[in-house]
Amino acid sequence: MTELLRKPFGSHGKVHEITPASAGWRYVGFSLYRLRAGEMASEATGDREVMLVMVEGKADLHGGDQHWGVLGERMSVFERLPPHCLYLPNGTTWEATAETDCVIAVCSAPGKGGHEARRIGPEGITLTERGKGSNTRYINNIAMENEDFCDSLLVTEVFTPAGNWSSYPSHRHDEDDFPRITYLEETYYHRLNPSNGFGLQRVYTDDGSLDEPMAVSDGDVVLVPRGHHPCAAPHGFDMYYLNVMAGPLRKWRFVPAPEVEWILERDA
Numbered sequence: 001m002t003e004l005l006r007k008p009f010g011s012h013g014k015v016h017e018i019t020p021a022s023a024g025w026r027y028v029g030f031s032l033y034r035l036r037a038g039e040m041a042s043e044a045t046g047d048r049e050v051m052l053v054m055v056e057g058k059a060d061l062h063g064g065d066q067h068w069g070v071l072g073e074r075m076s077v078f079e080r081l082p083p084h085c086l087y088l089p090n091g092t093t094w095e096a097t098a099e100t101d102c103v104i105a106v107c108s109a110p111g112k113g114g115h116e117a118r119r120i121g122p123e124g125i126t127l128t129e130r131g132k133g134s135n136t137r138y139i140n141n142i143a144m145e146n147e148d149f150c151d152s153l154l155v156t157e158v159f160t161p162a163g164n165w166s167s168y169p170s171h172r173h174d175e176d177d178f179p180r181i182t183y184l185e186e187t188y189y190h191r192l193n194p195s196n197g198f199g200l201q202r203v204y205t206d207d208g209s210l211d212e213p214m215a216v217s218d219g220d221v222v223l224v225p226r227g228h229h230p231c232a233a234p235h236g237f238d239m240y241y242l243n244v245m246a247g248p249l250r251k252w253r254f255v256p257a258p259e260v261e262w263i264l265e266r267d268a
Contacts, residue, residue: 011034035059052086054084055189057100089113110246113151118149127159142156170204170257171254186244187224188224192238197234198234210226
């Protein structure tokens with residue numbers, strides 16, 4: 001199995017832990033907890049800023065020396081409700097106590113101490129349609145570059161209807177050459193509905209030095225260290241993914257794959 005496809009290492013507790021060291025890169029970290037009602041999870045942020053995303057369920061959250069109360073609303077990501085999130089700067093701690101069975105994503109990147117802890121969403125996060133035809137998908141932007149409450153993190157959710165493509169036309173963000181393109185590492189946390197299905201993701205470079213087509217299952221994480229990275233949701237299975245990006249500059253600028261550039265020009 002490719003090193004870019006990470007399967008959960010359990011069904012309960014911490015089921016993913018991707019660090020810059022384990023991914024072989026410098027910036028993005030991603031962990032995931034699946035908790036039963038009454039269970040707790042806690043971590044120190046260390047030298048990293050963190051975005052906690054309540055993927056599913058509800059939890060009582062403490063972080064940054066504050067009590068934020070119970071966050072979370074949707075019981076399934078496929079309700080397409082805006083998420084409840086908590087941003088925490090480096091040098092802090094957090095603790096979550098599950099009010100219901102819940103799934104909590106821990107998105108991280110290098111922190112500079114430039115921002116205060118704060119609650120993000122659901123207010124201010126609006127589901128937005130992107131693309132045309134079978135390339136239509138729906139976006140919940142949690143912390144993209146127009147939101148200035150993060151030092152390094154870029155975080156977003158994407159819902160792709162069954163039969164549609166996403167992260168398409170194929171594009172890459174693997175060079176530090178702003179404003180033409182920015183270097184951003186990226187993780188994809190995938191969910192599928194029904195959960196026994198599969199989705200597809202391909203990570204590839206123009207020169208073919210990297211070309212990994214992958215079948216993703218519900219709960220898998222895909223690493224994108226470089227190259228293009230389109231996804232497809234087969235007929236009968238809706239796809240959700242949570243993206244985490246970070247790099248030396250908190251800007252999202254990409255270059256399309258040569259073979260699909262005409263699609264971007266046509267649909268602009």
